[in-house]
Each structure stands twice: as structure tokens, then as C-alpha cells.
Amino acid sequence: MVIAGIGQTEYGRHPGRDTLSLNVEACRKALSDAGIAKCAVDGLLVKVPTSRYEAMYGQKLAEAMRLQPRVGGVWDQGGAAPISMISFACMAIEAGQCEVAIVALADNPKTGTRQAYEKGWGDDAVHGWFGVAAGYGMILQRHMQAYGTRPEQLGAIAIACRNNGARNPHAQLRKPLTMDDYMASPMIVEPLRRDDICLVSDGASAVVVMREDRARQLGVATPVPILGYGQAHTSWDVALRPDLTSTAARQSAKTAFAMAGLAPADIDVAQIYDCYTVAVLMTLEDYGFCAKGQSGRFVEAGGIELGGTLPINTSGGLLSETGLPGLQMVIEGVRQMRGSSCNQVADARRCLVSNQGGMMTTHATMILGR
Amino acid sequence: MADFPAPERTPLTEPYWAALQEGRLTFQRCQQCRHAWLPPRGECPECLEADWAWEQASGAGRLVSWVIYHRAFHDWFRDLVPYNVAIVELEEGPRLISSVLPPGPARIDQKLALEIGAVAGMNVPRFRCIAE
Numbered sequence: 001m002v003i004a005g006i007g008q009t010e011y012g013r014h015p016g017r018d019t020l021s022l023n024v025e026a027c028r029k030a031l032s033d034a035g036i037a038k039c040a041v042d043g044l045l046v047k048v049p050t051s052r053y054e055a056m057y058g059q060k061l062a063e064a065m066r067l068q069p070r071v072g073g074v075w076d077q078g079g080a081a082p083i084s085m086i087s088f089a090c091m092a093i094e095a096g097q098c099e100v101a102i103v104a105l106a107d108n109p110k111t112g113t114r115q116a117y118e119k120g121w122g123d124d125a126v127h128g129w130f131g132v133a134a135g136y137g138m139i140l141q142r143h144m145q146a147y148g149t150r151p152e153q154l155g156a157i158a159i160a161c162r163n164n165g166a167r168n169p170h171a172q173l174r175k176p177l178t179m180d181d182y183m184a185s186p187m188i189v190e191p192l193r194r195d196d197i198c199l200v201s202d203g204a205s206a207v208v209v210m211r212e213d214r215a216r217q218l219g220v221a222t223p224v225p226i227l228g229y230g231q232a233h234t235s236w237d238v239a240l241r242p243d244l245t246s247t248a249a250r251q252s253a254k255t256a257f258a259m260a261g262l263a264p265a266d267i268d269v270a271q272i273y274d275c276y277t278v279a280v281l282m283t284l285e286d287y288g289f290c291a292k293g294q295s296g297r298f299v300e301a302g303g304i305e306l307g308g309t310l311p312i313n314t315s316g317g318l319l320s321e322t323g324l325p326g327l328q329m330v331i332e333g334v335r336q337m338r339g340s341s342c343n344q345v346a347d348a349r350r351c352l353v354s355n356q357g358g359m360m361t362t363h364a365t366m367i368l369g370r
Numbered sequence: 371m372a373d374f375p376a377p378e379r380t381p382l383t384e385p386y387w388a389a390l391q392e393g394r395l396t397f398q399r400c401q402q403c404r405h406a407w408l409p410p411r412g413e414c415p416e417c418l419e420a421d422w423a424w425e426q427a428s429g430a431g432r433l434v435s436w437v438i439y440h441r442a443f444h445d446w447f448r449d450l451v452p453y454n455v456a457i458v459e460l461e462e463g464p465r466l467i468s469s470v471l472p473p474g475p476a477r478i479d480q481k482l483a484l485e486i487g488a489v490a491g492m493n494v495p496r497f498r499c500i501a502e
Contacts, residue, residue: 123377123409124467126494129455130443137437138457145435145478190438190452239457239465244435 001090002223003368004100004215005034005208006331011322012172014202015111019049020064022106022204027065030102030206036218041208043071043101045089047081050325051109061104071098078357079273079325080231081105082205083364086330087229089209099214105327106204114200121237133197133276135238135359137189140278142244144191147293151191154277155182156299158195158319161274164306165316168342172199173320196277198318205327207334224337224368227262227350230255231364238359245293248363249286249356256352256365264288267367268348269336270310271329273356274317280304283354287365306343314343326355333368372445374490383410385424390493393486395427397464408464429484430461431497436475446490458482458497471498 007029009022023046031038046061054060058073071092075081082105089101121129143149162177177195185195215223232251234241257263264287272280281295289310290298298304304312315321315332322328333351335341355364379387389396398414399406401423405416413420436456442448456475458468471485482497 121467123383125375125444126377126489126492127455127467127469128439128442128444128447128450128453129467130439130447134437134439134455138435141437142435142478187438187440190440192437239434239467244457 001093001226002210002212002215002220003086003207003226003330003334004210004220004223005030005032005036006206006334007031007033008170008205008328008331009203010170011201011203011324011328013110014108017108017202019052019106019108019204020061022108022202023061023104023206024064026106026204026206027102027104030208034208034220036100036208036220038065038067040100040218041067041102042069043089043092043098044069045072045085045101045103046074047085047105047325048074048076049107050078051107051113069098071101077362077364079275080355080357080362080364081325082327082330083229083353083355083366084231086207086209086226086366087231087364090226090229093209093211100208100210102206102208103327104204104206105325107324108202110200110202112202131189132359133192134189136276136278137192138238139244139282139360140191143278143281146245147296149281149296151183151193152179153296153300154196154281155179157274157277157280157304158182160299160305161313161317161319164314164343165320168315168321171316171321172201173316192276192278198275199320199323201322201324203322203324205324205331207327207330222338224334225370226366227369228256228258228260228367229365230259231362233362235361237361245282247282247286247360249283249354249360249365252363252365253287256367260367262350262367267310267350267352269314269345270312270352271314271317271333271354272312273326273329273354274313274319275323277319279356279360280312282360283356287352287354306345311343311345314341314345325357329353329355330366333366337368337370374446375444376490376492382412386410387492389424389426390486390495393493395429395484395486395495396424397427397460397462398422399425406463408466425462427460427462427484431458431482431484433470433475433478433480433482434459434465435478436470456497466495468495468497471496475499
């Protein structure tokens with residue numbers, strides 16, 4: 001199975017455009033990148049827009065593209081949805097249910113509504129418990145206390161992502177970050193500072209998935225093989241999770257590595273979902289790139305920077321390229337495997353991509369090759 | 371000022387809030403498998419049976435984690451920042467979102483004692499750190 005094409009809108013502000021319009025633009029570009037016609041598409045999977053829920057959204061997008069897919073619909077798994085949708089597309093193709101699938105997502109919280117990201121958590125709102133950031137803050141506080149993780153170590157993640165994004169002409173935020181900037185960044189929900197928190201973006205991304213032989217048949221120029229994928233679901237609210245510093249990332253990566261027949265040491269470059277800097281720490285540990293509690297030291301020693309043992313988020317991640325929920329990280333993984341990234345890792349042959357949603361509630365992992 | 375985000379009182383949650391009003395923190399316990407939980411649900415999340423009863427918490431707990439809001443996400447809390455929100459595990463097992471009274475939280479797994487108090491005219495569970 002391969003990713004045959006990638007497409008994206010500009011990331012940032014798209015005032016007045018709805019998510020269907022953004023999705024169609026990304027799908028059009030992904031088809032053009034794959035060099036295939038729309039009529040070849042018989043699968044269409046789309047993530048439900050977080051900002052504004054709409055019933056039958058998958059059918060609405062198909063209609064906006066005058067498609068009548070054999071397999072289609074909406075998937076709701078937060079930021080873990082993109083890789084899960086690609087996995088389901090692969091399984092549907094293998095089962096003979098469709099041949100060529102588009103996986104897409106769009107959202108417009110920047111100029112549309114942000115309410116979905118700042119809502120109260122039911123009856124617990126009486127305590128002032130609001131927003132998604134606070135859940136990640138709970139995880140980080142526990143990690144800092146249990147393992148001695150320090151703010152400067154989180155800063156190293158923000159700096160690595162922001163510096164990569166500064167060299168990406170399509171990144172929403174292209175201003176590099178210094179440690180002084182990071183430490184001076186205001187606390188939002190302590191221990192999380194503003195610069196630990198991802199961007200808010202309008203935009204869309206899409207990829208085209210098909211079998212390798214079908215890609216050859218259709219004359220796809222640069223198909224990128226999917227070597228493995230996995231997902232896992234904690235599905236317990238952060239307050240109810242028995243161990244705050246261990247996540248579904250562990251099982252998700254285990255499944256993906258087993259499918260690919262690879263181990264963490266085989267990975268040359270990674271796109272790690274960085275909705276909050278702490279999510280990167282947790283993912284590095286749960287994936288086995290470092291031992292539990294050691295990720296702070298790993299990132300502080302430059303492990304995730306360009307030239308380090310595991311360069312991450314080479315297009316800037318959610319902290320710099322776009323805060324959209326995750327498909328852009330698969331797209332950057334494809335660019336790394338094609339050799340066309342703005343921060344190309346020399347001789348990179350295996351790229352791992354992580355997606356996660358909620359408050360590390362649900363996770364998906366994918367490994368791409370050449 | 372914005373309205374206080376009062377809980378939605380349903381037939382399921384009403385006994386929880388009514389007990390707090392009387393100065394008691396309660397949780398649900400399954401009469402089949404003895405699992406104990408919060409927040410309120412109609413079925414035991416362990417054995418899935420709908421055979422449960424309310425039970426009063428001793429008030430002893432431990433601090434799982436906490437955050438400090440420096441920015442209000444809701445207007446009612448605007449004048450209260452910075453304020454803390456904590457995850458508390460009761461000695462009986464259930465966990466809840468709460469807060470730690472001054473001087474506030476200092477370290478994870480700290481022992482806590484329940485101290486019910488009024489916010490916007492309604493009783494809510496809060497906790498105080500206790501010496502060990």
C-alpha cells in the first residue's frame with residue numbers, strides 16, 4: 001500500500017471559507033500531486049471538523065466533489081483520526097471494498113468558532129476545569145514531579161519545532177524561538193506556557209491511498225510505501241486514567257513496529273504530534289525511543305534536532321507549521337521519503353508519524369518507507 | 371459577570387449534589403462486583419450491571435496531579451486567577467476533579483482531607499493538604 005499523492009491548503013486564516021471548501025481544495029491538490037483523475041477515486045474518508053460538528057459530513061464532502069464512493073464516511077478520533085483513516089483505507093482496499101481512497105480533513109477554528117477547544121468539562125466546570133490544555137498540564141505536572149522534568153527540556157522541544165518551521169515557507173508561524181523567549185512566555189495553565197501550546201489554524205490536508213501496483217498502473221510519479229500502522233485507545237478521561245504518564249502510544253507503536261518488522265532504532269526521522277510539548281515527551285517514551293522518564297534528557301541533549309539521532313517535526317509540527325489535527329504530519333513524512341522536505345534529513349529511509357487525540361486519550365502510528 | 375457554570379442536575383446526579391449540600395461527599399458502589407466510581411453513571415463500568423448504591427466517602431484522599439490556571443477560560447473565573455484544579459483519588463478508589471485549599475498543592479501523592487465549601491452558593495468538594 002502507498003501514499004500516492006499529498007495536498008494541502010495554505011495554513012493560517014481562511015475567513016469566510018467553510019470546511020467543505022477547504023477540504024475540496026486539499027483533495028484537488030492531492031489528486032493533482034498523484035497525477036490521477038477524480039474518476040479513479042472510489043473511497044473517501046474524512047475527519048469530522050472539530051470546530052463545528054455536522055451530521056452526514058462525509059456525504060456532504062462527496063457531494064461537493066460529485067463523487068459516489070463505494071467506501072466513505074466520517075471518522076471521529078480527534079488528532080489520531082488521520083492515520084486511523086489511512087489504516088482503514090488500506091484495510092478496505094485489501095478487502096476489495098475500494099481501490100483508490102482519499103483521506104482528508106479540514107477545520108477553521110482560527111476565523112470560525114474556537115468554542116470546541118475551550119469548553120467546560122461537564123459538571124466539573126464548577127471547579128473552573130476548562131479547556132484541553134489543562135488535561136495536558138495534569139500529565140506534565142505528574143511527569144515533572146515523578147521524573148524531575150524541567151521547563152528547559154520542554155523549551156528544547158518548542159525550539160526544535162519552531163526553528164524547523166522557520167525554514168518552511170508554508171508554515172503558519174515562521175518566527176524562530178530562543179530559550180529566553182520560551183522561558184519568558186506567559187503561563188496559561190501552569191506548568192504549560194503559551195509556547196508549549198500548538199497554533200490555531202484554518203486549513204485542510206488530504207492524501208491519496210492505493211495499492212503499489214495500482215499506483216504503477218496509473219503512472220503515479222512518487223508513491224511512498226506504508227510499512228506499518230497501529231492504533232490504540234485509552235478512552236479514559238485524564239482524571240480517571242490509572243497512570244497519567246503512560247499512554248495508548250505504547251500499544252499503538254507496538255502494533256505499527258510489528259507490522260513493519262522494525263524497531264525504534266530503525267527510524268531515521270519522525271513526525272511526533274506536538275499539540276503540546278509534553279505530548280512529545282510522552283510519545284518518545286511510550287514509543288521506546290527513550291526509557292520512561294528519560295525523554296527530558298533526550299531532547300535537552302539535542303536528540304530531536306536536525307542532525308540529532310531522531311530529528312522530529314521537520315516541517316515545524318503543530319507548534320509552527322499548523323495546529324491542524326495531524327494529517328500534515330503524514331504529508332511531511334511523505335516529503336521526507338521523497339527527499340523533498342524543507343528540512344530534508346540526509347538518506348532518511350524510514351519515517352515514523354504519530355497522531356493522537358483528546359488528552360492523549362487515543363493514538364495512531366504509521367511508518368513510511370522508500 | 372458571566373453566570374456560574376452550574377452543574378446540570380439530572381435524576382442520576384441529583385443525589386450527589388444533594389448529599390454535598392448536606393455536607394457529605396458520596397460515590398457509587400456496585401452491589402454486584404463492589405467496584406466504586408465517580409462521576410455518576412447508570413451502570414457499573416467494571417461489570418456493566420445497573421445494581422449500585424450511593425456510599426459516603428471517608429474524605430481521605432491523595433493528590434494525583436494539579437494545574438494552575440493563569441488565564442480564565444470562562445468569564446466567571448476571571449477574577450479568581452491564578453487558581454488551582456486538582457485530580458484527587460479517594461481512599462475508596464474513585465477519582466474526581468477538585469481543588470486544593472490554600473496554601474495549595476506542593477507535591478504529587480500528598481495526603482489530602484476533604485473540606486466541603488460553598489462556591490456561588492452551592493457546596494462543592496475541596497481538599498486540604500495534611501501533614502504526614
